[in-house]
Amino acid sequence: MPDVSIKEVAKLAGVSIATVSRCINNPEKVTEKTRLRVREAIVETGYSPNTLAQSFRRGRTNLIMVVLPSIGDPFFTAVMRGVRTAAKAKGYSVIIEETQHNTMTDDEIGAMLVSRQTDGIILLATMSPFGSEVLSAKSRRRVPVVVGCEKVSPELADLPSVHVDNVAAARDATNYLISQGHKRIGMIYGQESSLLTEDRELGYRAAMKAAKLPLKDGWVVPGQLSISGARQATRELLKQPDRPTAIFCANDEMAMGCMHEVKAAGLGVPEDVSVIGFDDIRYAEVMDPPLTTISQPTEEIGERVMNRLCRRIEEGRGDGNGDSQIVPHDLVVRKSVGKPSG
Amino acid sequence: MPDVSIKEVAKLAGVSIATVSRCINNPEKVTEKTRLRVREAIVETGYSPNTLAQSFRRGRTNLIMVVLPSIGDPFFTAVMRGVRTAAKAKGYSVIIEETQHNTMTDDEIGAMLVSRQTDGIILLATMSPFGSEVLSAKSRRRVPVVVGCEKVSPELADLPSVHVDNVAAARDATNYLISQGHKRIGMIYGQESSLLTEDRELGYRAAMKAAKLPLKDGWVVPGQLSISGARQATRELLKQPDRPTAIFCANDEMAMGCMHEVKAAGLGVPEDVSVIGFDDIRYAEVMDPPLTTISQPTEEIGERVMNRLCRRIEEGRGDGNGDSQIVPHDLVVRKSVGKPSG
DNA sequence: GGTCGCAGGGTAAACGTTTACAATAAGGCG
DNA sequence: CGCCTTATTGTAAACGTTTACCCTGCGACC
Numbered sequence: 001m002p003d004v005s006i007k008e009v010a011k012l013a014g015v016s017i018a019t020v021s022r023c024i025n026n027p028e029k030v031t032e033k034t035r036l037r038v039r040e041a042i043v044e045t046g047y048s049p050n051t052l053a054q055s056f057r058r059g060r061t062n063l064i065m066v067v068l069p070s071i072g073d074p075f076f077t078a079v080m081r082g083v084r085t086a087a088k089a090k091g092y093s094v095i096i097e098e099t100q101h102n103t104m105t106d107d108e109i110g111a112m113l114v115s116r117q118t119d120g121i122i123l124l125a126t127m128s129p130f131g132s133e134v135l136s137a138k139s140r141r142r143v144p145v146v147v148g149c150e151k152v153s154p155e156l157a158d159l160p161s162v163h164v165d166n167v168a169a170a171r172d173a174t175n176y177l178i179s180q181g182h183k184r185i186g187m188i189y190g191q192e193s194s195l196l197t198e199d200r201e202l203g204y205r206a207a208m209k210a211a212k213l214p215l216k217d218g219w220v221v222p223g224q225l226s227i228s229g230a231r232q233a234t235r236e237l238l239k240q241p242d243r244p245t246a247i248f249c250a251n252d253e254m255a256m257g258c259m260h261e262v263k264a265a266g267l268g269v270p271e272d273v274s275v276i277g278f279d280d281i282r283y284a285e286v287m288d289p290p291l292t293t294i295s296q297p298t299e300e301i302g303e304r305v306m307n308r309l310c311r312r313i314e315e316g317r318g319d320g321n322g323d324s325q326i327v328p329h330d331l332v333v334r335k336s337v338g339k340p341s342g
Numbered sequence: 343m344p345d346v347s348i349k350e351v352a353k354l355a356g357v358s359i360a361t362v363s364r365c366i367n368n369p370e371k372v373t374e375k376t377r378l379r380v381r382e383a384i385v386e387t388g389y390s391p392n393t394l395a396q397s398f399r400r401g402r403t404n405l406i407m408v409v410l411p412s413i414g415d416p417f418f419t420a421v422m423r424g425v426r427t428a429a430k431a432k433g434y435s436v437i438i439e440e441t442q443h444n445t446m447t448d449d450e451i452g453a454m455l456v457s458r459q460t461d462g463i464i465l466l467a468t469m470s471p472f473g474s475e476v477l478s479a480k481s482r483r484r485v486p487v488v489v490g491c492e493k494v495s496p497e498l499a500d501l502p503s504v505h506v507d508n509v510a511a512a513r514d515a516t517n518y519l520i521s522q523g524h525k526r527i528g529m530i531y532g533q534e535s536s537l538l539t540e541d542r543e544l545g546y547r548a549a550m551k552a553a554k555l556p557l558k559d560g561w562v563v564p565g566q567l568s569i570s571g572a573r574q575a576t577r578e579l580l581k582q583p584d585r586p587t588a589i590f591c592a593n594d595e596m597a598m599g600c601m602h603e604v605k606a607a608g609l610g611v612p613e614d615v616s617v618i619g620f621d622d623i624r625y626a627e628v629m630d631p632p633l634t635t636i637s638q639p640t641e642e643i644g645e646r647v648m649n650r651l652c653r654r655i656e657e658g659r660g661d662g663n664g665d666s667q668i669v670p671h672d673l674v675v676r677k678s679v680g681k682p683s684g
Numbered sequence: 685g686g687t688c689g690c691a692g693g694g695t696a697a698a699c700g701t702t703t704a705c706a707a708t709a710a711g712g713c714g
Numbered sequence: 715c716g717c718c719t720t721a722t723t724g725t726a727a728a729c730g731t732t733t734a735c736c737c738t739g740c741g742a743c744c
Contacts, residue, residue, distance in 0.1 A: 005700060016724045021702060031722065051459045053700035056398035057729060063405075063437075072419045072624070080413060084440075093459075095405075095435050098426075117393045117435075227628055260628035282414070286569055286602035288630045347730060358694050363732060373692065395730035399699060 004045045013041035024049065060119050064309060065095045068124040069196065069225065073253060074281040075298065076124060079149060082302020083122065090310050092119070099125050120144040120309045123159075125196065144312035147324075148305035149296075150196050160312070162305045164329040169294045170203025170248070172331050173276050176292075177246045178211050181339050182274065185213065186244035188223035188233045188254050196225070197250035200278060204248055219244055223254040230257030238265050238273075245273060245340035252277040252284050255291055259336065270338030280332055289335035297327050346387045355383035366391065402461050406651060407437045410466040411538060411567065415595060416623040417640065418466060421491060424644020425464065432652050434461070441467050462486040462651045465501075467538065486654035489666075490647035491638075492538050502654070503666040504647045511636045511671040512545025512590070515618050518634075518673055519588045520553050523681050524616065527555065528586035530565035530575045530596050538567070539592035542620060546590055561586055565596040572599030580607050580615075587615060587682035594619040594626050597633055601678065612680030622674055631677035639669050 010017040015034060022030050023038040030038075041047075055061045066083060068076045080096070087094050095118065121143055147161035177185050187204045190197035201220065208215050218240045223230040230249065234257065237244055247262075249255035255277030262273045269275055269289055277284060280295030304325060352359040357376060364372050365380040372380075383389075397403045408425060410418045422438070429436050437460065463485055489503035519527050529546045532539035543562065550557050560582045565572040572591065576599065579586055589604075591597040597619030604615045611617055611631055619626060622637030646667060 007700085017701085018703080018725080019723060022723085025702080029722080034723085050700055052394075052398045052401065052403065054702085056394045056699090056731090057701045057703095059394070059729080061394065071413075071422060072416060074414060074416070077414045077419070093437050095437055227624060231628075256625060256628050260630070263630060282569060283598060283625065286573075286598050288602070288605060349730085359731085360695080360733075361693060364693085367732080371692080376693080392730055396732085398701090398729090399731045399733095401699080 004047045005050065006047070008045050009038065009041045009047045012045060013038045060313075061117060062092050063095055063118045064092050064120045064122065064306075065097060065118040066122040066124060067097050067099060069099055071096055071098050073225075073251075074283065075251065075253075075279040075296075076149075078281070078298035079124060079302040079305075082299035082304075083306045084302075085299070086303040086306035086310070090306075092306075092310075118143065120146075120313050122305055122309055123147045124149045144309060144315075146305055146309045146312060148301055151199050160308050161324040162301050162308065162327060163324065164296050164301075165326050166197075166199035167203040167206065169278070169296075169329040170200040170250075171207040172203075172329070173248055173278065173294050174204045174207035175211075176331055176333075177248065177274060177276060177337065178207065178213065180246075180274070180337060182244075182246040183213055183340070184219070184242055184244045185246045185248060186219040186221070186237045186240075187248045187250070188221055188230055188237070188258060189250045190225045191222050191229075200250045216240070216242070223249065223257070225251060225254060227253060227257035227260075230254035231261045234258045234261035235265075238262070238267070243273075246337065247273060247275050249275065249277050252279045252281045252291060252293055255293070255336075256283065256287065259287065259291070270336055272341055274337040274340070276337055284332075285334065287336070292334045292337040293332055295330045295332050297329075301327055346389045347392065348389070350387050351380065351383045351389045354387060355380045402655075403459060404434050405437055405460045406434050406462045406464065406648075407439060407460040408464040408466060409439050409441060411441055413438060413440050415567075415593075416625065417593065417595075417621040417638075418491075420623070420640035421466060421644040421647075424641035424646075425648045426644075427641070428645040428648035428652075432648075434648075434652075460485065462488075462655050464647055464651055465489045466491045486651060486657075488647055488651045488654060490643055493541050502650050504643050504650065504669060505666065506638050506643075506671040507668050508539075508541035509545040509548065511620070511638075512542040512592075513549040514545075514671070514673050515590055515620065515636050516546045516549035517553075518675075519590065519616060519618060519679060520549065520555070522588075522616070522679055524586075524588040525555055525682070526561070526584055526586045527588045527590060528561040528563070528579045528582075529590045529592070530563055530572055530579070530600060531592045532567045533564050533571075542592045558582070558584070565591065565599070567593060567596060569595060569599035569602075572596035573603045576600045576603035577607075580604070580609070585615075588679065589615060589617050591617065591619050594621045594623045594633060594635055597635065597678075598625065598629060601629065601633070612678055614683055616679040616682070618679055622672075626674075627676065629678070634676045634679040635674055637672045637674050639671075643669055 006017045006020050010020050013020065013034075015038060019030060019034060020038055023035050027035060064087060066080070070076065080094075084094055123145060145159055147159050147163075149163050150166065151163070174185065185208065187201065189201045204220075205215065219237065221233040221236050223233040230253070233254070234247070237247060238261075247258055249258050255275055259269050259275050262269050262275065267273050275291065277291050277293035280293045284291040284293050304327070348359045348362050352362050355362065355376070357380060361372060361376060362380055365377050369377060406429060408422070412418065422436075426436055465487060487501055489501050489505075491505050492508065493505070516527065527550065529543065531543045546562075547557060561579070563575040563578050565575040572595070575596070576589070579589060580603075589600055591600050597617055601611050601617050604611050604617065609615050617633065619633050619635035622635045626633040626635050646669070
């Protein structure tokens, strides 16, 4: 039974192909009687519509693409769960592209966007070259884009977005450390080119400044958003003459590496060094000690971002006024933060 | 510039659309002179081929689908990295579907497969109802399928696959525990319906039997492949009158939950209870203590599985003799296993 | 110089749908 | 009983490519 098309069904049912098509897409426009006859023919032939032809004809693929920094990050996979849920509900499939290490060239991304392979795009990561150059160009007029999880580069500021208030959340985290009596507070942020954690650094700096605490250069170091990067960063931090009594990590993944390295140096968490993370990934509570962190409503972000995209697609508009929705964050206190020892 | 098609290019270049098409796909069949003229017209109009039309015409989407139990699992995301690498090299995009909690009905999967939305399928998870019913039916004749990471249900035994020897690996893990002097060894496996960890349980049982060690019912419990499931399972295990001095977890994710719960019970790892995992996810080495586990060549599995699929697609064959490739596993010894205390 | 071969390029069909429009049948009302 | 409306179905065009086939013209060989 190689490849039965609508024609076979029509022939078997004794109707025209138009009627078959209508039976599938607008059943109410067809008589009960013929509908049954067609249904029968469909099952008998084992017909199912050729999605390629449908996509072609309708001009849409029901495919959306989400761009994120790393598929490995449990935070993003949690967001993705929300995206998928919403996507499935609306009949979309999801393609994931990761920008990891800038592996995608602008050309690749551009090609992906311009050729109408996907109906829309969700940006959970906006590397600067990516954002500005390609997206702001012609592509955006064709494909609806919405942004999630983070602030966007200024060029994309008019895109709709859904995210927590990263500045405020980072301030909350830092203030919590301060409230516990810490004065020497270090931070491990992401990487130079990434916007992901920039706001978190801003919030940290703001809180430190507001509390009139010192901000030494050696106290804020990049951790590449990875475990190994964070381990390296932690070693740097501990090497400082006045080493911090507390470390704010821009995400939990790095906090895992950080805590490991603190303990490897023979220091106790939180007795000697307190650690606080960001994201509340599912491993946070089984760490030793359980990680104090900022939680984000991951699934909600995913769903909302997807729903906004859907609305965009239905409106058929590529760009527009980009109001951003702020979702609430939450400080979850566990055991990795204590009073400073000295 | 809404939607420039091949026609505009042809007109501008003063040639027929066939020539334009040839310039793109078979440049050698066209004169240098016209080729240049067409190239010029292409950039001038900003033309790029409509992928939908191409897919439709050529009958292929350059999309492959991979089915896995959970996108959240770092092990699978590591495999995915290999898959993507290979896929990108061959010009494919990847759609991920997760079977998590059996959310996909057979109908959904069947629909996905039958409608030729994808050129091929990689199964990293074969839920039993999924495998047998849908795949073995007509679908398999149309879409090439290859299996990765695990054994497959008997009905699918003729599909090609790439995986470690799970039985042998589990035997190695168990034997390592035995070699350290453990006699009461528990196991946390996956879930009833999943084949993923079945072989690992088999290997465990085989090793225990070979060493003539007792196998109590209460010593092998399901952990749902999740942290919370493993925590629950660990509590069960510790409740046993003769509680195990060592626990073999069918994956690292569960080992994390297990270790946490052991410590929460006031016991030491490995002093009181040794823990060994499976997969060697990237968190294994920063756990406290660092996790002894079995490592799999994740990227290699991903790449090989993708390459096999490509070969299948090129041959245009849906099924065939399914020889399985075994890739090597490795015991990586860290700190979570010690000698039994009492 | 004529015929043959061949390269370059044009014409048009085909892929499987959807859908605007036409046609036909049926039914209601004057 | 005939005409008009409406409900249902059929006809055919269209979507943007790719490609089999044909045509034209040019060069080469006899």
